[in-house]
Amino acid sequence: MKELRDPAALRGLLEDIRARAGRLRRTPRLMEVCGTHTMALFRSGLTPLLAEAGVEMVSGPGCPVCITPNAVHEAAIAAVTGAEGLTLAAFGDMTRVPTRRGSLQTAVPARGSRLRIVYSPEEALDEARREPGREVVFFGAGFETTIPAVAYTVKRAAAEGLRNFSVLPALWLVPPALKAVLDAREVAVDGFIYPGHVSAVIGAGPYEFAARDYGVPGAIAGFEPGDILLAVRSVLGQMAAGKPEVALEYGRAVAREGNAAARALMDEVLEPYDAVWRGLGKIPRSGLRFRPEYAGFDAGRRYAAAGGAEAAADMKGCRCGDVLRGAIRPESCRLFGKACRPDAPAGPCMVSYEGACLIHFKYGPAGRGRT
Amino acid sequence: MCLAVPAKIVRLEAGGQGAASYMGSEVRANFSLVPQARPGDWVIIHAGFAISVVDAKEARATLRLFKEMAAAERR
Amino acid sequence: MTKVSLELGSGGRLMREFLAGKIVPAFRDPLLGELSDAAHLPGGIAFTTDSYVVDPLVFPGGDIGALAVNGTVNDLVVAGAEPRFLSLAFILEEGLETATLDRVIGSVRNAARRAGVRVVTGDTKVVRRGQGDKIYINTAGVGRTVARPRLDRVRKGDKLILTGTLGDHSLAVMLARGEFGLRSSVRSDCAPLLFLLPLWRAGARWMRDVTRGGLATVLSELAERLPCPVLIEEDKVPLSRPVRAASDLLGIDPLYMACEGKAVIVAPAAKAAALLARVRRHPLGRRACRCCCACRMLSRRCGDRSRARAGGLGRFGSNPGGCNAASAGRCRPRRRCWP
Numbered sequence: 001m002k003e004l005r006d007p008a009a010l011r012g013l014l015e016d017i018r019a020r021a022g023r024l025r026r027t028p029r030l031m032e033v034c035g036t037h038t039m040a041l042f043r044s045g046l047t048p049l050l051a052e053a054g055v056e057m058v059s060g061p062g063c064p065v066c067i068t069p070n071a072v073h074e075a076a077i078a079a080v081t082g083a084e085g086l087t088l089a090a091f092g093d094m095t096r097v098p099t100r101r102g103s104l105q106t107a108v109p110a111r112g113s114r115l116r117i118v119y120s121p122e123e124a125l126d127e128a129r130r131e132p133g134r135e136v137v138f139f140g141a142g143f144e145t146t147i148p149a150v151a152y153t154v155k156r157a158a159a160e161g162l163r164n165f166s167v168l169p170a171l172w173l174v175p176p177a178l179k180a181v182l183d184a185r186e187v188a189v190d191g192f193i194y195p196g197h198v199s200a201v202i203g204a205g206p207y208e209f210a211a212r213d214y215g216v217p218g219a220i221a222g223f224e225p226g227d228i229l230l231a232v233r234s235v236l237g238q239m240a241a242g243k244p245e246v247a248l249e250y251g252r253a254v255a256r257e258g259n260a261a262a263r264a265l266m267d268e269v270l271e272p273y274d275a276v277w278r279g280l281g282k283i284p285r286s287g288l289r290f291r292p293e294y295a296g297f298d299a300g301r302r303y304a305a306a307g308g309a310e311a312a313a314d315m316k317g318c319r320c321g322d323v324l325r326g327a328i329r330p331e332s333c334r335l336f337g338k339a340c341r342p343d344a345p346a347g348p349c350m351v352s353y354e355g356a357c358l359i360h361f362k363y364g365p366a367g368r369g370r371t
Numbered sequence: 372m373c374l375a376v377p378a379k380i381v382r383l384e385a386g387g388q389g390a391a392s393y394m395g396s397e398v399r400a401n402f403s404l405v406p407q408a409r410p411g412d413w414v415i416i417h418a419g420f421a422i423s424v425v426d427a428k429e430a431r432a433t434l435r436l437f438k439e440m441a442a443a444e445r446r
Numbered sequence: 447m448t449k450v451s452l453e454l455g456s457g458g459r460l461m462r463e464f465l466a467g468k469i470v471p472a473f474r475d476p477l478l479g480e481l482s483d484a485a486h487l488p489g490g491i492a493f494t495t496d497s498y499v500v501d502p503l504v505f506p507g508g509d510i511g512a513l514a515v516n517g518t519v520n521d522l523v524v525a526g527a528e529p530r531f532l533s534l535a536f537i538l539e540e541g542l543e544t545a546t547l548d549r550v551i552g553s554v555r556n557a558a559r560r561a562g563v564r565v566v567t568g569d570t571k572v573v574r575r576g577q578g579d580k581i582y583i584n585t586a587g588v589g590r591t592v593a594r595p596r597l598d599r600v601r602k603g604d605k606l607i608l609t610g611t612l613g614d615h616s617l618a619v620m621l622a623r624g625e626f627g628l629r630s631s632v633r634s635d636c637a638p639l640l641f642l643l644p645l646w647r648a649g650a651r652w653m654r655d656v657t658r659g660g661l662a663t664v665l666s667e668l669a670e671r672l673p674c675p676v677l678i679e680e681d682k683v684p685l686s687r688p689v690r691a692a693s694d695l696l697g698i699d700p701l702y703m704a705c706e707g708k709a710v711i712v713a714p715a716a717k718a719a720a721l722l723a724r725v726r727r728h729p730l731g732r733r734a735c736r737c738c739c740a741c742r743m744l745s746r747r748c749g750d751r752s753r754a755r756a757g758g759l760g761r762f763g764s765n766p767g768g769c770n771a772a773s774a775g776r777c778r779p780r781r782r783c784w785p
Binding site for chain 2: 006197
Binding site: 374376393394396397398399400416419424 | 626627628629630631686688690691692694695697
């Protein structure tokens, strides 16, 4: 895929983008909602180059670990510190999210219990199969890219009659969040860069409301610099023509109809509900929970934040919620780079692989007087 | 969480299990979500699961597009 | 913190706070307070110690025995000392297979021979089954001081040399544990860094071996003691193919992955090219590169030490503008990128 990083090709695309942006009435502001896009933009240096070319990029709620409220993170901590002989399995970055009860990583497990970093929910399922006497809880946070995998493991656990496996769910849907961002009218968004791998599962259909009801153009993008620039160019073209749609600029990995098998699996095991997002509040039908027939696998029914959900507030001074809405850039947070750093974070945005604050800290322009 | 990579299916086993090759390393993955995939196909792998099959024709078209853009820019 | 957490042993901030907050004040010893890789004692002797805990005991490229020798040898080398003698202390768990123990002892012997050190004293203890993790090893090392690292001499514009690829040891151990369903040809880079000793005479200012916590941890400790941030060009950091693959697949950051045979060297600008060439001549240094800049003053407030120190942790950012896209936008010739 190195052709998609060829400087000459990228230069050409940037020039095209500059020309198109120049013909618009004002500087277009495009929102991406995927931490991996944020990272790709920064690592390749595209953000300042796009700014130079007359396009402003802003990050939306693209980090599932970050939008998961502290109440759920604290529930995971309660599980591993309160129950004996329990394995709490989670993706690596989730273990460093700071809460008022510390993080999963610094929590001292109860006797015989342990935290285990996994890369796939299947690893947790395997442990449950191998050790029937042990309770295994998988802390699953993710968007539609990850949700089918979680649904699959629960379905398998049910089919195999496993009684020692459960999932602490933090499952979020992207399109309702986009709608919430548009409805809030807090951040002016001229176009969306849609997340390529979420789209591989859900297809293009769920975004069509943005074009049809809000007149906001968008393009589904892959993660190479070339993929992103193609998508930006497409969105500018839609703006110029006054013809908003959901363009597919990642055809090699995404079919317009998405992955029906994956969606069927999600639908079988999970149902939508009105979930509360960090920073965005309650959004209708924006989260997924286990259907009644799978309720036995919902670890959220057994483990909750030790002081109660209301007490599990964000850390003092943390503005992660504002960053997630796109209302502020990480650099505008008073704590950024000082009291909040990757090794001493004040919130999840500074620890998740897809957290905007971490990405800005690692890759943002240096020497802003903020070390 | 969009962290996912394209990998080439090396082996499909029973129960949706199998292995794919990425940059010389072999990774075990679950292929239940892409029942139409065959060994030799490229898939997108995320969190140990293949979530879609790469469309080879589209991939070639994209690479061709970029080669042309690079050539045009160099002229 | 009322109880010790696993995190304390990981070599990161929690450990540094522990050392600074509990250990150093408890002893108030100027040599200890330096928290150097090895202490330089009066009489030209350097002294260091390290303990080794690894699961599994044996992995591609090495075992706990080799680690126990090379880790301590390397601490002496990067502190400016020629390793001469080691102590070897075992804490064994009841029930350990003697075949395993024999293998480990053999590895210690081979590694010691390769590193030119003599194992001259030691100890053996056995604990009940379940009260130890098969084998714990402690080695103390004694060497002859050949140079004194001078962090205070590090200047703006000094270059950082990394002696080779990152993360191989960490990945080899992870895969040997059967984690992540990943198989690759990766091998631990466990090796003695003796070939770096001549660099002290040739002008190296400071060195540290890259172990637990990875390059990022070394650089952030360095940045904490320098008045300005450390930036690296991430794309230049050498990675073996298996580590690159694992990083993409698993989301692990190679900058934080442990090595056991790599070091970071601070070189004055004028000597950097020559030092790099010397490192590259050795088989273990073939992939060495200059990928970092120490002490790059980037902000107009650079004179304000307190502000820089408040940040502390080194900032790791790729070249503003990145490698490829920057040259796309600005046609900047490669040699003007970060060296």
